[in-house]
Amino acid sequence: MAYKERxxxxxxxEARKIEAKAGVIPNADGSAYFKIGNTWAYxxxxxxxxxxxxxxxxxxxGILRCNYNMMPFSSxxxxxxxxxxxxxKEISLVTEKALxxxxxxxxxxxxxxxxxxxxxxxxxxxxCAGICAASIALADAxxxxxxxxxxxxxxxxxxxxxxxxxxQEEAYEDCPVVDIPIAMMPNxxxxxxxxxxxxxxxxxxxxxxxxxxxxxxxxxEVQKKALKDKYKTEIKx
Amino acid sequence: xxxxxxxxxxKLFEANTRxxxxxxxDYRTVKVDVDVTNTAEGSARVRIxxxxxxxxxxxxxxxxxxxxPDAGSIMVGAELLPLSSPDFELGPPGQEAIELARxxxxxxRESKCIDFKKLCxxxxxxxxxxxxxxxxxxxxxxxxxxxxxxxxAALKNMKFPEYKDDVIDYKKKTSKDLELKDTPLSVTVIKIxxxxxxxxxxEEEKVIDARLTVASLSDGTLxxxxxxxxxxxTADDIMKMVDIGLEKGKELRKLVK
Amino acid sequence: MSKINVKDKDxxxxxxxxxxxxxSFPGIGTYREGENIxxxxxxxxxxxxxxIKLIPLSGRYIPKKYDTIICRVIDVNMSGWRLxxxxxxxxxxxxxxxxxxxxxxxxxxxxxxDINDCVSCKIINVTSQKLVDVTMKGxxxxxxxxxxxISVVSNKxxxxxxxxxxxxxMIKDATKxxxxxxxxxxxxxxxxxxxxxxxxxxxxxxxxxxxLSGLTDRVKEFLEKNKVKA
Numbered sequence: 001m002a003y004k005e006r007x008x009x010x011x012x013x014e015a016r017k018i019e020a021k022a023g024v025i026p027n028a029d030g031s032a033y034f035k036i037g038n039t040w041a042y043x044x045x046x047x048x049x050x051x052x053x054x055x056x057x058x059x060x061x062g063i064l065r066c067n068y069n070m071m072p073f074s075s076x077x078x079x080x081x082x083x084x085x086x087x088x089k090e091i092s093l094v095t096e097k098a099l100x101x102x103x104x105x106x107x108x109x110x111x112x113x114x115x116x117x118x119x120x121x122x123x124x125x126x127x128c129a130g131i132c133a134a135s136i137a138l139a140d141a142x143x144x145x146x147x148x149x150x151x152x153x154x155x156x157x158x159x160x161x162x163x164x165x166x167x168q169e170e171a172y173e174d175c176p177v178v179d180i181p182i183a184m185m186p187n188x189x190x191x192x193x194x195x196x197x198x199x200x201x202x203x204x205x206x207x208x209x210x211x212x213x214x215x216x217x218x219x220x221e222v223q224k225k226a227l228k229d230k231y232k233t234e235i236k237x
Numbered sequence: 238x239x240x241x242x243x244x245x246x247x248k249l250f251e252a253n254t255r256x257x258x259x260x261x262x263d264y265r266t267v268k269v270d271v272d273v274t275n276t277a278e279g280s281a282r283v284r285i286x287x288x289x290x291x292x293x294x295x296x297x298x299x300x301x302x303x304x305x306p307d308a309g310s311i312m313v314g315a316e317l318l319p320l321s322s323p324d325f326e327l328g329p330p331g332q333e334a335i336e337l338a339r340x341x342x343x344x345x346r347e348s349k350c351i352d353f354k355k356l357c358x359x360x361x362x363x364x365x366x367x368x369x370x371x372x373x374x375x376x377x378x379x380x381x382x383x384x385x386x387x388x389x390a391a392l393k394n395m396k397f398p399e400y401k402d403d404v405i406d407y408k409k410k411t412s413k414d415l416e417l418k419d420t421p422l423s424v425t426v427i428k429i430x431x432x433x434x435x436x437x438x439x440e441e442e443k444v445i446d447a448r449l450t451v452a453s454l455s456d457g458t459l460x461x462x463x464x465x466x467x468x469x470x471t472a473d474d475i476m477k478m479v480d481i482g483l484e485k486g487k488e489l490r491k492l493v494k
Numbered sequence: 495m496s497k498i499n500v501k502d503k504d505x506x507x508x509x510x511x512x513x514x515x516x517x518s519f520p521g522i523g524t525y526r527e528g529e530n531i532x533x534x535x536x537x538x539x540x541x542x543x544x545x546i547k548l549i550p551l552s553g554r555y556i557p558k559k560y561d562t563i564i565c566r567v568i569d570v571n572m573s574g575w576r577l578x579x580x581x582x583x584x585x586x587x588x589x590x591x592x593x594x595x596x597x598x599x600x601x602x603x604x605x606x607x608d609i610n611d612c613v614s615c616k617i618i619n620v621t622s623q624k625l626v627d628v629t630m631k632g633x634x635x636x637x638x639x640x641x642x643x644i645s646v647v648s649n650k651x652x653x654x655x656x657x658x659x660x661x662x663x664m665i666k667d668a669t670k671x672x673x674x675x676x677x678x679x680x681x682x683x684x685x686x687x688x689x690x691x692x693x694x695x696x697x698x699x700x701x702x703x704x705x706l707s708g709l710t711d712r713v714k715e716f717l718e719k720n721k722v723k724a
Contacts, residue, residue, distance in 0.1 A: 025289075025320065025321065025374060025375050026287045026375055026377065027287075027321060027322050027323065027375050027376065027377070028320070029552070029553075029554055030552065038275060038276075040274070042320060042374065043320075044319075044320040044321070046319075046323050047554065047582070048554055048556075048582045049323070049554070049582050050582050050583075050584075051582075059623060062582075067319070067327055069318075071274075071291070071293060071370065071372050072293065072295065072314065072368070072370040072372075073274060073276060073277035073280065073293025073294070073295050073370055074274065074276050074277075074293075075276055076276050076407060076408065077407050078295070078297070078405075078407070079295035079297065079368055079370075082314060082316060082330075082370070083329060102508070102509075104534075107556060108556070108582060108624075109622070109623055109624055110582070110583075110623065110624065111582035111583070111624075112582075114319070116318065116319050116320040117320075118318055118320050118372070118374075120273070120274045120276075120291055120293070120372070121274040121275060121276050122276065123276075139507055139508050139535070139536045140536065140552060141552060141553065141554075142535060142536060142550050142551065142552035142553025142554070142649070143535065143553070144534050144535050145508035145509070145534065145535060146508060146509065146525075146532075146534065147508055147509030148507060148508055148509055185509070186509065187509040187510075187511070187532070188509075220509075223507075224507045224510075227505070227507045227536055228505045228507070231505050231551065231705055233702055233703055233705075233706060239610045240610065241610065241611075241612065241639070241640070242642070244640075245640065245641065245642055248687075249687050252687045254687050254691075256642065257691075258691045
């Protein structure tokens with residue numbers, strides 16, 4: 001059965017509604033939230049700061065440490081048991097690899113930049129939302145960055161290539177689904193995260209990537225605006 | 238203990254003011270939002286000044302505890318997320334988080350505002366478990382009161398999901414709620430030197446002598462208490478703190494309708 | 495001829511192309527990639543002739559030689575004191591640099607500076623590994639008694655101090671407070687309760703509005719409006 005229309009009525013190359021804001025956690029050195037559809041991620045950056053235990057320290061530059069976590073009430077189904085899981089540990093790792101290429105931590109030997117991602121509400125695409133939020137937060141924290149990092153999932157539902165799979169599509173039982181989260185440096189077209197679940201031809205994969213790149217540039221505009229809007233200060237009397 | 242800071246804070250109390258210019262028994266601006274996340278059965282977010290706490294309520298069906306075969310229960314968990322403060326570390330809840338969870342639990346459970354018998358589905362076999370999870374977003378002091386307020390607001394906001402043929406359909410919310418019999422409120426009163434304050438900022442929290450969390454019902458009956466801090470309180474102190482706790486509880490209750 | 499895409503006081507984000515062409519120069523906070531000059535951080539554009547600079551709006555303090563900073567004593571050991579510099583790197587204050595007085599061997603060092611004491615000191619050395627040495631010997635360097643300390647974004651310190659100290663002097667006069675501004679973003683304020691509160695609020699205002707023009711006048715107006723009675 002061909003997938004004629006998307007379950008929520010979107011165009012095949014259309015992402016869900018996106019919203020972002022920077023500077024939302026006063027204690028953090030940098031912070032942001034990023035919402036795509038019903039998936040909502042907060043990110044806070046603390047650093048560069050002291051790193052313990054000492055054996056983790058790198059004498060030539062600072063290290064980046066990311067932690068992804070879903071709040072217990074953030075799943076559309078059952079409660080998520082608090083604490084890390086294999087899944088969250090893996091996502092933390094790929095998030096770190098997705099963000100590291102844009103950062104220059106040479107000025108901060110022996111220190112750490114901690115990135116904490118927490119999601120109060122998830123409905124597919126949570127690791128991508130986390131990366132988008134983290135990227136804004138890192139810039140908000142004043143760190144030296146080559147570029148921001150934008151992230152979204154692309155893929156295929158039955159015979160249609162799509163961008164930003166939502167929960168219903170990811171779980172679609174009627175036909176095969178391919179889910180490909182990607183992250184990219186929007187001004188360099190360089191990919192920093194790529195994962196794939198499913199069976200897809202090389203040609204379709206290439207086309208899906210191109211579809212994704214366009215949406216990632218849109219996401220970059222939203223991230224940019226979130227940072228700039230923080231400084232549209234209303235002058236208080 | 239940071240003596241310079243403590244001396245300075247006490248000096249300000251003598252002048253009837255605080256580091257941020259408030260009066261001793263003033264709360265910072267309190268903001269309560271409900272239904273903030275659509276994946277929880279009930280949720281709330283409370284901001285007191287820059288302190289920001291989110292609470293979500295999820296429900297599960299389980300076997301009842303052997304000593305209460307015809308009643309369900311609640312469970313309160315709290316996480317001091319490292320996202321919310323440079324002082325919080327990654328890892329399982331430490332003493333501080335556990336105390337926070339238990340204080341909030343005590344305030345709700347002992348108030349008897351939830352009839353646990355109403356949570357029974359089938360005696361000795363199936364009961365509802367109401368799980369309240371507290372997640373801190375920004376700690377600028379007074380997580381106790383923000384968490385307790387958010388917890389009760391989330392419980393009031395909660396609707397049961399559909400339960401048919403032994404399966405919970407979380408995506409379908411019914412109109413059935415918890416039918417809370419009252420709105421317990423927690424107020425934490427702090428003693429520094431010989432003065433009492435409410436709603437401590439992070440700076441003030443560093444120099445407290447003792448604290449008393451007072452939970453009360455709408456008619457002014459006390460339903461739970463917890464003393465904390467390194468120094469003792471006299472019975473006179475406690476009565477004064479209880480009075481302040483009751484008065485402030487009345488004010489805060491107006492925000493949770 | 496270069497094409498410059500931004501003007502003074504624009505806010506730009508990492509990766510934004512600020513100018514295209516070989517006759518513009520990448521100043522601090524920017525870098526060149528081929529023909530493009532690109533933003534290397536979130537910052538405020540400052541055009542200086544043909545050089546494009548970015549003024550940082552945020553970021554943690556990194557210790558620099560000759561900076562005067564405010565520190566808190568976190569440890570006392572055999573040879574001196576360890577200080578928290580409000581950065582990822584602590585500083586060492588040796589006995590030799592602590593005071594011009596003679597300190598006998600085995601003396602109780604806490605008599606000079608104890609844990610949690612706050613001091614204004616000067617950085618005399620920073621190694622490549624960011625080991626920091628400070629001194630208390632110098633004009634205006636002393637233990638900070640009384641008052642309170644607030645933390646601001648260290649990049650805003652120049653605006654809080656002002657040209658030749660004009661901004662901080664204005665605040666001192668209006669609030670009748672003693673104020674010491676550390677390059678590391680810690681500010682010590684000491685005066686009456688109302689004076690201190692007004693000083694804190696003025697400094698927060700500068701922090702929030704530092705990227706907008708007309709700051710000095712607005713701060714002046716704010717101080718006037720909330721003036722402290724002598």
